[in-house]
Amino acid sequence: MKAYLALLEKELKIVFSSPIAYVFIGLFLTIAGFFFYNIMAWFDRISMQSMAYAQMYRMPPQPINVNMMALRPFFHNLTIIALFLLPGFTMRLFAEEKRQGTLELLETSPITNWQLTLAKFTAAWILWGITLALTGILVGMLFFFGNPEVGQILSGYLGMFLVGGAFIAIGMWFSTMTENQIVAFISALGANLVLLSLGWLSNFAGETLGKLFANIDPIAHFDDFAKGVIDTKHIVFYASFIFMGIFLSFMSVESARWRGSR
Amino acid sequence: MIRVENLTRYYGNFPAIENVTFDVEKGEILGFLGPNGAGKSTTMRILTCYMPATSGKATVAGFDVFEESMEVRKRIGYLPEHPPLYPDLDVETYLDFVAKIKGVPPRDRKKAIDEVIDRVGLQDVRKRTIRKLSKGFRQRVGLAQALVHDPEVLILDEPTVGLDPKQIIEVRELIKSLAGKHTVILSTHILPEVSMTCQRVVIIDKGRVVAEDTPENLSSKVKNTERILVEVEGPKDEIQQKLNSVPGVKSVSIEHANGTARFVVDSELDKDIRKDLAQAVVSQGWGLLELRPLDVSLEEVFLRLTTKE
Numbered sequence: 001m002k003a004y005l006a007l008l009e010k011e012l013k014i015v016f017s018s019p020i021a022y023v024f025i026g027l028f029l030t031i032a033g034f035f036f037y038n039i040m041a042w043f044d045r046i047s048m049q050s051m052a053y054a055q056m057y058r059m060p061p062q063p064i065n066v067n068m069m070a071l072r073p074f075f076h077n078l079t080i081i082a083l084f085l086l087p088g089f090t091m092r093l094f095a096e097e098k099r100q101g102t103l104e105l106l107e108t109s110p111i112t113n114w115q116l117t118l119a120k121f122t123a124a125w126i127l128w129g130i131t132l133a134l135t136g137i138l139v140g141m142l143f144f145f146g147n148p149e150v151g152q153i154l155s156g157y158l159g160m161f162l163v164g165g166a167f168i169a170i171g172m173w174f175s176t177m178t179e180n181q182i183v184a185f186i187s188a189l190g191a192n193l194v195l196l197s198l199g200w201l202s203n204f205a206g207e208t209l210g211k212l213f214a215n216i217d218p219i220a221h222f223d224d225f226a227k228g229v230i231d232t233k234h235i236v237f238y239a240s241f242i243f244m245g246i247f248l249s250f251m252s253v254e255s256a257r258w259r260g261s262r
Numbered sequence: 263m264i265r266v267e268n269l270t271r272y273y274g275n276f277p278a279i280e281n282v283t284f285d286v287e288k289g290e291i292l293g294f295l296g297p298n299g300a301g302k303s304t305t306m307r308i309l310t311c312y313m314p315a316t317s318g319k320a321t322v323a324g325f326d327v328f329e330e331s332m333e334v335r336k337r338i339g340y341l342p343e344h345p346p347l348y349p350d351l352d353v354e355t356y357l358d359f360v361a362k363i364k365g366v367p368p369r370d371r372k373k374a375i376d377e378v379i380d381r382v383g384l385q386d387v388r389k390r391t392i393r394k395l396s397k398g399f400r401q402r403v404g405l406a407q408a409l410v411h412d413p414e415v416l417i418l419d420e421p422t423v424g425l426d427p428k429q430i431i432e433v434r435e436l437i438k439s440l441a442g443k444h445t446v447i448l449s450t451h452i453l454p455e456v457s458m459t460c461q462r463v464v465i466i467d468k469g470r471v472v473a474e475d476t477p478e479n480l481s482s483k484v485k486n487t488e489r490i491l492v493e494v495e496g497p498k499d500e501i502q503q504k505l506n507s508v509p510g511v512k513s514v515s516i517e518h519a520n521g522t523a524r525f526v527v528d529s530e531l532d533k534d535i536r537k538d539l540a541q542a543v544v545s546q547g548w549g550l551l552e553l554r555p556l557d558v559s560l561e562e563v564f565l566r567l568t569t570k571e
């Protein structure tokens with residue numbers, strides 16, 4: 001536990017004492033802000049239309065549901081941004097240690113590879129949590145446009161936190177396999193896109209295969225959260241997915257010790 | 263303290279080290295001397311549990327480096343060939359991190375860090391970001407990292423690389439001061455470095471141990487001399503006298519073998535006196551049984567070592 005905390009602390013110190021964290025958060029919020037603006041512009045237009053209809057037919061105006069029309073698409077957008085940007089953060093987790101030779105310090109110190117992989121995962125997950133919390137500024141603005149449901153916001157955030165965890169776990173695994181960060185980035189992004197397209201292909205693949213495909217796409221499991229529904233089966237999915245990623249990373253680092261291929 | 267038995271390590275089909283065997287006693291400083299690509303770093307990486315051997319066995323303080331790696335790791339400080347530094351951290355934060363993962367108890371940590379900073383001379387840069395340090399200072403931080411938890415065993419891969427002459431002397435003094443309490447293996451390809459710091463030397467070349475001795479014996483072996491073994495049948499004393507009179511010969515010692523006598527002739531370097539020796543023996547009517555150069559591999563190795571600084 002002590003070693004885990006020391007590793008976690010070091011990881012966070014490096015992330016926040018270098019531009020990495022700020023570049024990641026800045027980029028994420030900029031893109032998120034852009035999507036948010038577009039959604040709101042669209043939301044504004046349909047609200048106006050609804051008002052116009054109401055006047056035309058002399059009815060009280062129908063309020064447009066901000067939860068369904070703005071919050072849910074925005075949450076979906078954030079998960080897609082995460083799919084592209086998180087590999088850019090996770091690529092350095094192990095590749096950088098190998099390149100700068102610090103893995104030689106870690107792997108000759110009395111710490112286990114479990115402590116190491118868990119600390120790295122936790123640090124990345126914390127950064128993701130901070131980034132998500134900052135998008136709260138945008139979501140807060142929705143309260144000027146309507147009455148967003150707090151429950152749905154919270155479940156959406158829980159879902160996004162979990163989706164991000166899944167992407168981090170995959171990204172970390174790819175980072176253990178190379179000392180080249182670009183290779184780690186591209187392969188992790190590729191893997192994310194394959195998972196995403198499996199979710200999409202599930203609509204066309206036969207019944208059993210389709211079900212399987214839909215089941216391993218991390219974003220497909222997110223929709224219920226975006227709608228405000230917290231279902232344990234999805235939480236179990238993300239927990240196992242994240243565990244798999246951490247386990248594969250652990251195995252990859254550990255087996256390098258046995259094979260000596262480093 | 264450290265036992266290495268028949269250690270072999272292949273990279274693919276290429277043997278980086280083969281059947282390397284040596285021991286290091288507690289409190290001893292052992293120099294690991296060899297030219298580039300000899301296999302020094304490979305051996306050290308195996309001893310520090312970074313890499314497994316292909317075959318053979320190595321133990322540190324009685325613990326097997328592969329089977330009981332955690333026990334070994336607790337007891338060693340290791341300075342790899344490239345100092346393992348995090349450029350974004352400052353010196354103090356970095357050493358604090360290393361102290362933590364090496365298991366220094368919280369209440370001793372501050373003291374341990376202050377001490378090691380004094381010891382390797384990092385007082386002026388303790389708050390500086392590592393990225394901004396010069397190469398020599400980075401090397402010192404690397405050394406501090408290996409020492410911070412006051413380990414029983416120190417494995418230092420070319421510890422004086424990148425330092426200026428004054429720093430080199432300081433670091434050598436530092437290493438010498440470790441003797442007795444700590445067991446040290448240091449690698450180098452600089453010949454005078456081992457004579458100045460080490461009590462014993464293992465010379466390795468192309469993955470094999472070619473000599474193991476004290477620095478004094480080794481340097482007398484190579485100081486402008488070439489060794490030739492001559493085996494002759496005949497009166498020993500006369501033969502010795504005769505051989506001594508051959509021009510270029512510095513000394514002749516007798517080694518007895520059953521019936522015949524073996525002579526070890528030390529001669530000046532760069533002068534092939536084998537023909538003269540043979541002639542001297544034959545002209546007296548003695549039986550020349552054998553005549554061959556000794557320690558050829560050693561000479562070769564020395565030629566490829568850095569003999570000056």
Ligand SMILES: Nc1ncnc2c1ncn2[C@@H]1O[C@H](COP(=O)(O)OP(=O)(O)OP(=O)(O)O)[C@@H](O)[C@H]1O
Pocket residue numbers: 262273277278296297298299300301302303304305343451
């Ligand atoms: N990862 C690797 N893959 C393949 N071959 C390697 C690897 N590391 C080292 N070698 C080879 O193994 C041999 C021994 O290398 P090693 O680094 O142990 O030598 P060294 O004595 O430390 O040399 P130097 O003085 O240059 O540091 C060299 O021929 C080297 O090319």
Ligand SMILES: [Mg+2]
Pocket residue numbers: 302303304343419
């Ligand atoms: Mg080396």
